[in-house]
Amino acid sequence: MNWDAGLPLLIVATSLFSGLMIFFLSEKHVVARTTLNLGGAVFKLVLVGVMIWGVFHGHHYEARLPLLPGLDLLLRADAESMLFVVLSSGLWLVTTIYAIGYLEGSPHRSRFFGFFSLCVTATVGVALAGNLITFVLFYELLTLSTYPLIVHRETEVARRAGRTYLIYTITGGALLLVGTVWLYSMTGTLEFAHRGFVAGLLDTHRVSLIVVFVLLVAGLGVKAALVPLHGWLPQAMVAPAPVSALLHAVAVVKAGAFGIVRVVDDVYGVEATTKLGVSGPLAALAAVTIIYGSLRALFQDDLKRRLAFSTVSQVSYIVLGIAIIGPIATTGGLVHLVHQGVMKITLFFCAGNLAETLGIHKVSEMNGVGRRMPWTMAAFTIGALGMIGVPPLAGFVTKWYLGVGALDAGQEWVVYILAGSSLLNAGYFLPVLYAVWFKPAPDSWPDERSFGRFETSWALLAPPVVTALLTLAVGLLASAPFSPLQWARFITTLEYMP
Amino acid sequence: MNEITSALLLLTPLLPVVLAFPPLRSRISHPCYIALLPAIVLLLVPSVVPIELPWLLLGSGLGVDGASRWLLAMSVVIWTAAATLLPKPGNHAADNRFTVFFLLTMAGNLGAIVATDMVGFFSFSALMGYGFYGLLVSGGDKTARRAGRIYISFMIAADLLLFEVLLIAASTTSEMAFESVRLAVSGSASPGLYVSLVLAGFALKAGVWPFHSWLPLAFRSARPAVALLVGGVPIAMGLLGMVRWLPLGEITLPGMGLIIRILGAAAIIYAIVAGVKRSQLKLLPAYTAMIATGFFSIALGAGLADPAVWNQYGNIPYFFIVSLGFGMVIVVAAICWLQTDHHAPAAIVKQEDDPSLWIERCAGAVVRWGGKLGCETLPRLRSAWLAKAGSLLQVCAWRKAVDAAEYSLQRWILAITLFLLLGLVTVFLAAM
Amino acid sequence: MSAVLLYALTGAGLFTLGLYALIIHAHLLRKILAINVMGSGVFLILVALGGRTAGAVPDVVPHAMVITGIVVAVSATALALALVLRVQAATGRAELPEEPLE
């Protein structure tokens, strides 16, 4: 096997093997487990770096395994997958460090980290999938590997949350599967192509194609938490904070959104999507989700629930960007894939820190916490302002591209959605920030733990600070080479190239 | 030489941000003065070549031209004056935070002045706005916090409006530098929307009548350093934004010009009446500022109505802004000096419940009523409906039916009979 | 209608009668008997039809099949009878319980 075929496999395999090995470690082997975890994460990041270099120098990374006659499992590194691979493997490292700090001394860590690694394996697989069947495979694997993480606490509430999660995601997976098979029975191929592969069927199979599109988007929309299908996300909040971070920022939600990107761009192609008339309803659905998620977030007192509804709202920016057919809006949608991940993971890390250090779970308990934990809350502030879209943070760049793209595509209504959403974002984040920084602190915190020198343990503190800096950097340096925005532009050029 | 000026340009907004970083600040004796150094040096350099920063944000630029050199000078003076009024750096957490906000606001202000494109200006003025909000609120009493809250509400609204402006601009031209946008907008089909959005946005930011309500509050309660900055920072930058963003001197909008002139006049009359009625010395700067902005509005309206008038002005608007800033400093300083006997230094005031603003009351009511009406009860409502539907469908009965059916299927007699029947049906179907 | 066909039809009748008894009767011994009646019917059909060409030697292959079938039936019946005894010992009655499973 040559190197170009081996590299994608190797990238998927690094976390798979470290995950499988961790399963067989006993609870006591903390050092070995930490080494495997961090080693796997760093090694994967290095490999991803090599791959970026290679893709940039025209290497064609592609690994095929025959699955059925005429149907292969295909891992391929193209521009879109690189965007998602970098996001997931980069944030995996950060989240692993955080999780090590977060779960210190708690039971069943081998199980936790094993499934944690499997989850990232599945995400990277989703990113590198070169055809729809491979995508489906890893998408389902993702469902399976996240379930044990959600029920990790072993409580009745956790079991119910896990059940809700499965009801939604397995149903979604089934719809996705039907759509995939149906598509395959019409086209005979499932391989992603830059301008889609259904163009030849537009005249003959119009209705079928629309139905398949609806099936695929419904299946993916479950994970992307599009509005009638979002119910699992707030419930999944019972999971430990690193898991929430992973679910919201890196893996699950993103896999759904990324899938919609793939379907619109590489399965149907923008042209066919427009001709079938499905892009408009998709954009409307995304808009409804954006507003509805923000409204619901406004009414939550539980911090993680507020963040969860915020995710519902924010992820739909990606879908909205894709559904507004046009190069600029698509760029905005794609880049939000990264931006939302970085911002939301910061917020969840901070929420986890509050819960772990001070026992704070509610917004109403956060008065004056900025004085007790200035670093954490500074990171939180950056993340929240980014979500609102304050320049020069990451969220601003996204909103900018979405707005310009919408005007470019002649869909002015999107601008009002963006404005309304920003207003609502400000409505549910700014009071928090005000309370954190300017309200007097109570005499005692609900459940305070002392960590010595820092405001909390370093493993809990470093990740949010790093991601907050990233939030700043990807916004400030948006136009620098190799920034997410530039990469997204590159992808869009390929997609819309005449 | 160019490299040095470029570095200076970059450092002008960057150094204050860097110095705001707490570990750095605590090691340096006079961070607020040091942060101003690049700007001061920049003022001494005779000709500054503007730089392009394509990697920054969506591609930005920085530069200093004749007008902005004056503005920069004014800012440097105002910030230096304000820095002298800062409390000595101590261990007090509130003072430390105040310094952070001070430096961030400074960075935003200086950056907005040297920015040569709209996105850069927008970003720096946002930084300045949030920083200024921090200055108003931190360590102030409840009036100050009230002022801060009104200010931030206005600012969010302004940012939203200006964001729309940016989008409109970006969809007309790909270049975001002031000149090219001005040209593109004046050439576009309907500049009216653009102009009115810009005006509304910056009026909100600058506290122009009728968006003035935070001004008197700020002057009544804020620290002297903050009061000193009001004229030079939010007001001046708001007016500067109007001048920079509007395609003045190129378009003719007589209707809008008239309206703005009327508004300006109304502002002046209001300020005079209100100022006489209140007749508090401390509030004098606020009414002065309102009168000044009213005059500015009248001038702007005239410029909008007839481009020729605006072109006659030349650099006068810039000088107006500069002198407004200086004038405010002097007025405030004088009043401070007059009142210094019976003015207690701004210290931590006893925290008490703030009366909420009308906008907050509205928002709170929306949240409350929205929660009661829909969103909070929605899951409950849904589950109630589901329960209702469930009782209609009678899940229990279904369960019983399923169990009963399985029970009968488990019975030998029925199952085999069914099986016979099926066999027969199969054969007959096949035979057909 | 030849005698051979009469035998065969009798076999069919036995088969259906046995089936009826198997379905209707609850007692296990009767069920086993019913199955044996059915078996006899099948064997009758199998053997009888082998000789339906008038005057020719009957086909012996069905005979051999029937012998095999009988041995199998005897074995199964023996197992069934032993089971009936055990079921009766364990549950107190020689009938299949018709309660649904828990």
Add this chain to the structure above:
Amino acid sequence: MRSAGRRWHYLLFRWALMLLLLAVAVGLGYALLSLPQQAVGLSEQVSANMATSGVQNPVTAVLLNFRGYDTLLEMAVLLVALLGVWSLGSAEVHRKIDPEPVLSLLVGGLAPMMILMAGYLLWAGTNTPGGAFQAGSVLAAAGILLLLSSKRFPVRLMGWPLRVVLLLGLGTFAAVGMTLLFVSGGFLQYPSSLAGAFILFIEAAATLSIGVTLAALFLGGRPQAGPYR
């Protein structure tokens, strides 16, 4: 009321079932009547190959030679049934009854006669109706008679020797089949000259096994001796 309703349902069900079964019977009868008038069987092939089968009785030829494989499996079925009965539990201890003298005498006289009869049936099977199964049944009847008359078999015979006899038929059959695989190159492929001898050998073993197996089945459980106790 309720029971009357049930009863009515039951009657209705019965009648429905009868109608259904009538339909089955009619259909079956129709199928039988529609068969070709002339028997289409394997008579010709059987008679054509009788010469090489080693026996004169066509039924035995089919059973032990042409379709001997079926019979081999049939022996396995017997063994399975026996194991099944054994897996249910151990045989109940029969009441120690004193057989009536007449029965005792009769059994004492009949049993040897029946064993002899079985031997004859086995021998006759090669050219006239008869054969291993018939002989085995008679043998089994003798054994059951002995059991009923409370004749106790020696305990040491209930272990290993019993199991050997039980396996004798199946074992011999399989062993002969395997041997023939090496001798004549085909499983159960008798050399035509020795076919008769092989068949008789197998039949003898099978008779013994069938007889003992059927008698053991009659016991309804594991023997009270040996490792299966």
Add this chain to the structure above:
Amino acid sequence: MQQIPWEVMLILLPLAGAMACFLWPRRTLLFGLISALGVGGCVAGLGWRLLEQGAQRYAVGGWGAPLGIDLYADGLSLLMLIITALVGLGVSIYSIGYFERRQAILFWPLWLLLWSALNALFLSADIFNLYVTLELLGLAAVALVALAGGANALTAAMRYLLVNMLASLCYLLGVALLYHNFGSVDIAILAQRVEASPAVWAAMGLMSAGLLLKSALFPLHFWLPPAHASAPAPVSALLSALVVKASFYILLRLWLEIFPQTGAAPGQLLGVLGAAAVLWGGIQALRQTRLKLLIAYSTVAQLGYLFLAFPLGSSFAWKGSLYLLLSHALAKAAMFMAAGNILRFCGHDRIADLDRVAQRLPVTMIAFSVAGVSIVGLPPSGGFIGKWMLLEAALRAGQWWWVIPLILGGLLAAAYIFKVIGYAFTQAGVLRQTNKVPMSMEWAALALALAALLLGLVALWPLSLMEIGLPFGGSEVDAIQRAEQS
């Protein structure tokens, strides 16, 4: 020296093993394992021969059809033999730890006889011989169920035995009709001679009905849940994995060879029943509170999938159905073994009281979950491949409505599998005494579950084996695909 007749060895080796175990009860383990390994070797040998020389026909006694009996091995039989050997090996290893001595000495001979019957059945080309093997199989299965003892197991065994006898008689009557109509019992000869006539319809109805009863197709599944749930765990595994599949195999053979021109109606009827089985079995499984009953009802549901190929009738659908059969055999065996481990560990199998089994019995729980993935039909697993093929066949045939049971069945399966997994993760109120589970039992279950998973990654290999002797006819779908691609 001629070629070694692997077919005969496959039948005789376990038979000899059974006899040896019966004769020397103290050495059952030795003989049993030797036979198991030997059968594995023989299957490998037969597979090698088939790959080299194509489908094989072996005339027992040298007579050949129609007078004698033929053994016939093609891709279909080979795959059934392979899966039998795999599950058989797993069950053999599992039962080392499971049975105590008293049961072991009866289990091993019965199990080897059952194995022999299965091998004979999959190799037979003669419908009367199939009847004998079917009886051998049925009686051995009944005996194994009864091995558990207790009222539940005994009544279940009784019911099972009666069903077996009834079904066999129906089948035999069909054989009689076919023989007297066409003068042969060899499948290949019958396939040439068969033509539509009332006797053939009656034979088809009788034989199908008998085999359906044995395959427990809804609504004839009434005997299956009690029998499979009350048997000892390795026996449950064998019954669900292999024994019900044997009758399905015969039905498949008959349907493919003797009754191919039956028209659309019976196929549609079977499809409808299969769909009903999928849904009904799924709902019932979800309603169960006991683990083994849940798994047994899951078997009812999964058997329904196999019948969805009948209305489609394309070779692609048959292959999909067969693929589902193979993966279900492995996965269900693993699942019953895991259930046996849990039963041994907890002393009960009430689902709601599983109490953190996931943490305390991890290997078993992994085995259960991995097997569950295949049962649900999630990728990557054999179940997914089979389901994919059926879905594709249904959509290609334009009969999209078969997609509904396929998908709903998967959802129901996910619901009941994850119900178990969810409770295995949570804490129960009352803590109970637990017993140790031998390593061999845990790892045997895991190995089979992983094999089911692996089946989803090496699909081309079994699919190419299915081509040996073209048991499913020419592959028209492949031809269409090739035409489309070119």
